[in-house]
Amino acid sequence: xxxxxxxxxxxxxxxxxxxxxxxxxxxxxxxxxxxxxxxxxxxxxxxxxxxxxxxxxxxxxxxxxxxxxxxxxxxxxxxxxxxxxxxxxxxxxxxxxxxxxxxxxxxxxxxxxxxxxxxxxxxxxxxxxxxxxxxxxxxxxxxxxxxxxxxxxxxxxxxxxxxxxxxxxxxxxxxxxxxxxxxxxxxxxxxxxxxxxxxxxxxxxxxxxxxxxxxxxxxxxxxxxxxxxxxxxxxxxxxxxxxxxxxxxxxxxxxxxxxxxxxxxxxxxxxxxxxxxxxxxxxxxxxxxxxxxxxxxxxxxxxxxxxxxxxxxxxxxxxxxxxxxxxxxxxxxxxxxxxxxxxxxxxxxxxxxxxxxxxxxxxxxxxxxxxxxxxxxxxxxxxxxxxxxxxxxxxxxxxxxxxxxxxxxxxxxxxxxxxxxxxxxxxxxxxxxxxxxxxxxxxxxxxxxxxxxxxxxxxxxxxxxxxxxxxxxxxxxxxxxxxxxxxxxxxxxxxxxxxxxxxxxx
Amino acid sequence: xxxxxxxxxxxxxxxxxxxxxxxxxxxxxxxxxxxxxxxxxxxxxxxxxxxxxxxxxxxxxxxxxxxxxxxxxxxxxxxxxxxxxxxxxxxxxxxxxxxxxxxxxxxxxxxxxxxxxxxxxxxxxxxxxxxxxxxxxxxxxxxxxxxxxxxxxxxxxxxxxxxxxxxxxxxxxxxxxxxxxxxxxxxxxxxxxxxxxxxxxxxxxxxxxxxxxxxxxxxxxxxxxxxxxxxxxxxxxxxxxxxxxxxxxxxxxxxxxxxxxxxx
Numbered sequence: 001x002x003x004x005x006x007x008x009x010x011x012x013x014x015x016x017x018x019x020x021x022x023x024x025x026x027x028x029x030x031x032x033x034x035x036x037x038x039x040x041x042x043x044x045x046x047x048x049x050x051x052x053x054x055x056x057x058x059x060x061x062x063x064x065x066x067x068x069x070x071x072x073x074x075x076x077x078x079x080x081x082x083x084x085x086x087x088x089x090x091x092x093x094x095x096x097x098x099x100x101x102x103x104x105x106x107x108x109x110x111x112x113x114x115x116x117x118x119x120x121x122x123x124x125x126x127x128x129x130x131x132x133x134x135x136x137x138x139x140x141x142x143x144x145x146x147x148x149x150x151x152x153x154x155x156x157x158x159x160x161x162x163x164x165x166x167x168x169x170x171x172x173x174x175x176x177x178x179x180x181x182x183x184x185x186x187x188x189x190x191x192x193x194x195x196x197x198x199x200x201x202x203x204x205x206x207x208x209x210x211x212x213x214x215x216x217x218x219x220x221x222x223x224x225x226x227x228x229x230x231x232x233x234x235x236x237x238x239x240x241x242x243x244x245x246x247x248x249x250x251x252x253x254x255x256x257x258x259x260x261x262x263x264x265x266x267x268x269x270x271x272x273x274x275x276x277x278x279x280x281x282x283x284x285x286x287x288x289x290x291x292x293x294x295x296x297x298x299x300x301x302x303x304x305x306x307x308x309x310x311x312x313x314x315x316x317x318x319x320x321x322x323x324x325x326x327x328x329x330x331x332x333x334x335x336x337x338x339x340x341x342x343x344x345x346x347x348x349x350x351x352x353x354x355x356x357x358x359x360x361x362x363x364x365x366x367x368x369x370x371x372x373x374x375x376x377x378x379x380x381x382x383x384x385x386x387x388x389x390x391x392x393x394x395x396x397x398x399x400x401x402x403x404x405x406x407x408x409x410x411x412x413x414x415x416x417x418x419x420x421x422x423x424x425x426x427x428x429x430x431x432x433x434x435x436x437x438x439x440x441x442x443x444x445x446x447x448x449x450x451x452x453x454x455x456x457x458x459x460x461x462x463x464x465x466x467x468x469x470x471x472x473x474x475x476x477x478x479x480x481x482x483x484x485x486x487x488x489x490x491x492x493x494x495x496x497x498x499x500x501x502x503x504x505x506x
Numbered sequence: 507x508x509x510x511x512x513x514x515x516x517x518x519x520x521x522x523x524x525x526x527x528x529x530x531x532x533x534x535x536x537x538x539x540x541x542x543x544x545x546x547x548x549x550x551x552x553x554x555x556x557x558x559x560x561x562x563x564x565x566x567x568x569x570x571x572x573x574x575x576x577x578x579x580x581x582x583x584x585x586x587x588x589x590x591x592x593x594x595x596x597x598x599x600x601x602x603x604x605x606x607x608x609x610x611x612x613x614x615x616x617x618x619x620x621x622x623x624x625x626x627x628x629x630x631x632x633x634x635x636x637x638x639x640x641x642x643x644x645x646x647x648x649x650x651x652x653x654x655x656x657x658x659x660x661x662x663x664x665x666x667x668x669x670x671x672x673x674x675x676x677x678x679x680x681x682x683x684x685x686x687x688x689x690x691x692x693x694x695x696x697x698x699x700x701x702x703x704x705x706x707x708x709x710x711x712x713x714x715x716x717x718x719x720x721x722x723x724x725x726x727x728x729x730x731x732x733x734x735x736x737x738x739x740x741x742x743x744x745x746x747x748x749x750x751x752x753x754x755x756x757x758x759x760x761x762x763x764x765x766x767x768x769x770x
Binding site for chain 1: 630633634635636637640641643645680682688722726727728730731732734735737738741742745746749
C-alpha cells in the first residue's frame with residue numbers, strides 16, 4: 001500500500017470519525033437498500049397506471065443506472081466542494097424526488113421523479129460517504145469501511161417491513177410522501193461529515209483569496225504528499241508546465257476528475273476485475289426467491305432465505321472489516337479480496353447441488369457471508385490501491401464502469417433461465433464469472449505487489465543516495481565508495497532537481 | 507392443491523351427452539407415503555369428467571371391493587379395468603360439483619377423494635387504499651375465463667350492482683383480458699369508501715371476492731410526514747449547534763494554551 005509521507009495530515013482514526021461512520025452507515029444504507037425496497041409498491045403501481053410489469057421494473061433500473069452512472073459527477077462535486085455539502089444536497093434531492101413522486105399522474109413522471117431525481121440524489125449520497133471514510137481513517141480504515149457498508153443490509157431489513165407497513169396503511173402515494181421525508185435523514189447523515197484534513201482546511205480560504213492558481217498548486221502538493229509515489233509527481237509537473245500554453249477543457253476536467261488514474265496500474269487491475277465480477281454479483285440475489293419457489297418451496301420460506309442472507313451479511317461486513325484490519329491481512333488485503341470473490345463464485349457453482357430446503361438455507365448463509373465479505377472490502381481495496389487523495393476520482397470512474405455490467409447481470413441471467421428453462425445455468429455462469437474475476441485479481445495483484453515492492457526499493461535507494469550526496473557535499477571528499485554507481489543513480493535525480501528549478505522559476 | 511389434469515382426446519368408454527370438453531384424472535393408491543390421496547379439479551364449463559382410482563400392483567390389497575361415493579350417496583355406474591376403477595360424470599350444473607371418493611375395501615380400507623370445484627378468483631389484496639379526488643383501481647382475476655364479471659358495492663345490507671355505462675364518468679369497468687377485470691372509480695369521495703366485490707359467473711356457478719376500499723384525505727399521511735421532517739430539522743440543528751460549541755471550545759483552549767506560552 002502506498003505510504004503517506006511525513007507532511008500529510010494524520011487521519012484521526014477515531015473520535016468524531018465514529019460519528020462519520022454512523023452517518024456513512026445511514027447514507028450508504030439508503031443508497032443501496034432503497035431501490036430494492038421499492039419493489040413492494042410495483043404491483044400496485046402497475047395496476048394503477050395500467051402498464052406491464054417490465055415497464056414498472058424500469059423504475060428500478062433507471063434508479064440503479066443513475067445512482068451508478070452519476071458517480072463521476074459526484075466525484076467532481078466532492079473534489080470541488082467536499083463531502084458534506086454534496087451529501088446534504090443529495091439528501092434534499094432524494095426527498096424532493098420522492099415527494100413529487102407521490103403526486104405523479106403517469107408512469108413517465110415516475111421514471112423522472114423516482115428514477116432520475118431520487119437516483120441522482122442517492123448517487124450524491126453514496127460516493128461522498130465512502131470518500132470521507134478515507135479521510136477520517138487510515139489505521140482502522142478496514143473496520144470503518146466494514147461498519148459503514150453494513151448499513152446496506154441493516155437498512156434493507158428495516159425498509160422492507162417498513163415499506164409493507166406504509167403500503168398497507170397509506171397506499172403507494174402516501175408511502176412515497178412519507179419515504180420522501182425519511183430520505184431527508186440523509187441530510188442529517190451529511191451534516192455529520194465535518195470537513196477534515198489540512199488539505200481541505202488550507203485550500204478553502206486560499207481559493208477565495210488567491211484564486212485558482214494557488215488552488216492548483218495546493219492540490220498538486222497534497223497529491224504528492226498523501227500518495228503513491230510513482231505517477232503523481234511527474235504528472236503534476238507536466239501539468240504546471242502546460243499551464244503556460246493555456247488550459248483547455250480536458251485540463252479543467254482533469255483537475256476535478258483525475259483521469260490520469262487510467263495510467264495507474266493498481267486502478268486498472270481493480271477496474272477490470274470488478275467490472276468482470278459485477279456480471280455475476282447481483283443476479284443470484286434477484287433469482288434466489290424465484291428459484292426457491294421453482295423447486296417447490298412456498299413463498300414465505302423463500303422470502304426467509306433472503307432474510308437469512310441479509311442477517312449473515314449484516315454480521316459478515318463488520319467482521320470482515322476487523323479481520324481485514326489485522327496485521328496479518330492488512331498488508332495483503334488484495335489477496336483477501338480476491339479470495340472472497342472466488343469463494344462467492346464457488347458458492348454459486350455449488351448451488352445447483354442443493355436440492356432440498358436445508359441445502360438452500362446453507363447456500364443462503366454462505367452466500368450472505370461471501371456477499372458481505374466482498375462488499376465490506378469493495379471500497380477499502382480501491383482506497384488501498386490508489387490512496388485517499390485520488391480515491392475521490394477513482395470511485396467515480398469505477399462506478400460508471402460498473403454501471404453497465406451491474407445492469408446487464410440480472411437480464412443476462414434471466415435470459416439464460418428463459419432459454420434453458422433451468423436455473424442452474426444462471427448459477428454456473430455467475431459462479432464461473434466470479435471465480436474468473438477472483439483468480440484474475442489474485443494473479444494481477446501478486447504482480448502488482450511485486451512491482452510496488454520493487455519501486456519502493458528503488459525509491460529507498462534513491463533517498464539514501466540523496467542523503468549520501470548531501471553528506472558528500474558537506475563533508476568534502478572522504479568518500480571511497482563506488483563513485484560510478486552513485487553517479488549513475490544521481491543522473492535522474494539531477495534531472496528531477498533541474499525540472500523543479502524550472503517550476504519554481506515560473 | 508390443484509393438479510395437472512389431462513385433457514385428452516380419449517374417447518369415453520360410455521356414451522357422453524356432449525362432444526364438449528373432457529377431463530380425466532387418476533389417483534394411484536396407496537400412493538407415496540405422505541402423499542395426500544386428494545385432488546382438486548377446477549371446472550369452468552360443463553364438462554365430462556372421468557375419475558379413476560388405480561391400485562398399485564405392489565400393494566398388499568388384492569381384489570378389493572370398490573365403492574364410489576359423493577357424500578353419503580353411492581354412485582352406481584362404475585366401470586372397471588384390470589386394476590383401476592372409474593366413474594364418468596356429466597358436470598352440467600353446480601349441483602354436480604363436490605367431493606367424490608373411491609373407497610377400496612379389503613383387509614384394509616383406503617380411499618381417495620376428488621374435489622370438483624369452480625375456479626378460484628384472486629385479487630391483489632384485502633384492502634385498497636386511495637385518496638380523495640384520486641382514482642381507485644380494484645382487480646379480480648381468475649385462471650379460467652368466466653362468462654361474465656360483475657361488480658357490486660355493499661351499502662348497508664344491500665348489494666348494488668355497479669353500472670358503468672350509466673355512470674361513465676365515475677365508474678369504469680375494464681376487462682383487461684378474459685380472466686382479468688378491473689374496476690376503476692374516478693374522482694373519489696369519502697362516500698365511495700366501503701366493501702366492494704367482484705363476481706365471476708361461470709357455467710357451473712358464481713364466485714365472488716370482496717375488496718375493501720378505504721378513502722383517505724391528504725391529512726392522513728401528512729401527519730407522519732411532518733413528524734419525520736420535524737425530526738430531521740431537530741437533528742440538524744443539534745448537530746450544527748454542537749459543532750459551533752465544540753469549535754468555540756477549541757478556540758478557547760487554543761487561546762489558553764497561547765496565553766500560557768506567553769506567560770512562560
